[in-house]
Amino acid sequence: MYFLLFALLLIAVLGCIFFQCRRKKIICKIKGMDCCAKCSLLNELVYPFGYDFQCDCGFFSSTVDAPQRQAGYAWLYDHMAPRFQMVFDSLPVYFDYRGRTWLIEFWKGQYGINTGAEIGIYHADGIIPETEYKTAWFSCAKDSEMLDCSFRLCKFENECICNSGRHWWLTAFLVGCFSSPSSLTMESCIGFPNREMLCAFLDGLRRAGYPDDCLSVRGLTVCFVFHQDSTKYNFITRFFRKFSQWKNKFFCKLYLWVTRPFLCTEDRVLYLYYYLPAAFRKLLRLRRFHKRCHKRYYKEH
Numbered sequence: 476m477y478f479l480l481f482a483l484l485l486i487a488v489l490g491c492i493f494f495q496c497r498r499k500k501i502i503c504k505i506k507g508m509d510c511c512a513k514c515s516l517l518n519e520l521v522y523p524f525g526y527d528f529q530c531d532c533g534f535f536s537s538t539v540d541a542p543q544r545q546a547g548y549a550w551l552y553d554h555m556a557p558r559f560q561m562v563f564d565s566l567p568v569y570f571d572y573r574g575r576t577w578l579i580e581f582w583k584g585q586y587g588i589n590t591g592a593e594i595g596i597y598h599a600d601g602i603i604p605e606t607e608y609k610t611a612w613f614s615c616a617k618d619s620e621m622l623d624c625s626f627r628l629c630k631f632e633n634e635c636i637c638n639s640g641r642h643w644w645l646t647a648f649l650v651g652c653f654s655s656p657s658s659l660t661m662e663s664c665i666g667f668p669n670r671e672m673l674c675a676f677l678d679g680l681r682r683a684g685y686p687d688d689c690l691s692v693r694g695l696t697v698c699f700v701f702h703q704d705s706t707k708y709n710f711i712t713r714f715f716r717k718f719s720q721w722k723n724k725f726f727c728k729l730y731l732w733v734t735r736p737f738l739c740t741e742d743r744v745l746y747l748y749y750y751l752p753a754a755f756r757k758l759l760r761l762r763r764f765h766k767r768c769h770k771r772y773y774k775e776h
Contacts, residue, residue, distance in 0.1 A: 501749040502736050513741045520748060520755075526648075533740045534636050535589070537646040539618070544643065548578065548597045550609040557715035560587045560723055564656040564704030569608055570679030572672050576603040578613050579676065581663055581701050583628060584656035585720060588727040588758070590635065591648035592628040592661050596621065616643040623666035623696075630658055650740050650758065653727040655720070656704065664698040673697060730754075 505513070514530040521528060525541025528534075537543070546552075553565055563584025570577050575598045582593040597613035598620070616622070625639030628647065635654075638647040667673040673695055680699070681687065690699035708716065733751065734743035748755040 498750060501746060504749070505737070505742055505745050508745075510741075513745060517741050517744060528741065528744075529638075529647075530741065532636065532638075532647075533649070534591075534638075535646075535648045535650065536638055537593075537642075537644050539621075539642060541644065544615045547615055548580070548595060548613045549611070554712075557712060557719050560719045561585070562656060562716045562720050562723065564659075564701070565706065566683060566685070566701050566704070567608075568676060568679040568683050569603075569605070570675040571602055572675045575599055575601060576611075576613075577675075577679075579622075579665065579679075581626075581661060583659045583661040583701065585654055585723050586648055587723060588653070588730050589648040589650050590628075590630070590652040590654040590659070591646060592626055592636070592638075592659070594624045594626060594642070594645045594663060594665070596624075596643045622668075624664070626661055626663040629660045629662070630654055635659075650744060651727060651731050651734075653724050659702075661701040662698070663701060664696055666696045668695070670695065 508516075510530070514528060517528045521535060522538070523542075525537055525543050526535045527538055529536055553567075556563065561584070563582045563586070566581040568579045568581075570579075577598045578595075580593075580595045580597075582595075584591070596616040598616065599611055599613050603611045621641050621643050623639075623641050624645040625637070626645065626647075627637040628635045635652070636647045636649050638645055665676070667676065673692070676697060677690075677692075680690065680697075684705055685699065690697060692698075730743075730747070733754075734746050737743045737746055744755070744758065747758065
């Protein structure tokens with residue numbers, strides 16, 4: 476009996492020594508890398524997930540050829556999101572333009588241990604009645620259909636992250652930052668190719684309940700502020716949102732504690748990659764989330 480206890484204690488001590496030596500080795504390895512090498516390696520690691528790392532700004536954003544593009548969009552994605560630790564406010568804007576129903580949706584909130592925002596541009600194959608919006612599947616905009624987008628995500632009136640570009644899914648995710656969706660304000664601008672599409676979008680924005688006095692139109696560009704989410708959630712969804720936020724806050728603190736030898740995002744994420752590879756793979760969860768929901772959508776339809 477005593478021999479068994481001694482053996483277990485010895486194994487535990489040797490394990491602690493091993494992990495401590497491994498930890499110090501990883502820290503030295505990262506500190507020995509220059510900034511360009513870190514960013515290059517990080518982009519190589521996250522590219523299969525559909526993201527790249529903005530070294531000068533310290534956040535992750537989606538690539539134009541991200542694998543999520545194949546999944547398109549369905550209302551089920553938003554509905555299931557809280558079950559995947561994604562708690563956000565959303566503003567879907569539906570409008571009809573040249574024989575198809577378009578959807579430009581805005582999101583802001585907490586994505587696991589990331590605070591972030593998204594602008595997605597999608598369209599159906601034809602005109603969709605309003606009663607079928609929640610059951611229809613929308614394709615992602617093609618390269619020729621992408622729009623000039625930009626947003627600035629602010630937390631309690633302090634600038635958090637901003638991003639811009641011609642895209643079908645413009646995003647920005649700040650790792651290790653915890654936020655309540657209601658504490659975030661998203662200032663967005665969308666540039667349209669012609670007046671017809673701009674007016675159709677404005678009509679959709681009004682139907683979504685957005686007041687005219689809170690937006691501005693400059694040429695073919697519409698700018699507005701998204702702050703309040705008017706969605707009414709049922710009891711089960713409210714439970715998952717609160718439970719997921721509790722987990723998000725806990726894992727965010729855990730991430731900051733585990734990666735405490737570093738302060739910069741690229742250093743923290745690379746440290747996680749070398750020290751806890753499984754945790755690194757869970758850092759950007761959107762690919763797995765879309766894949767599961769995509770399968771479920773086609774199973775139900």
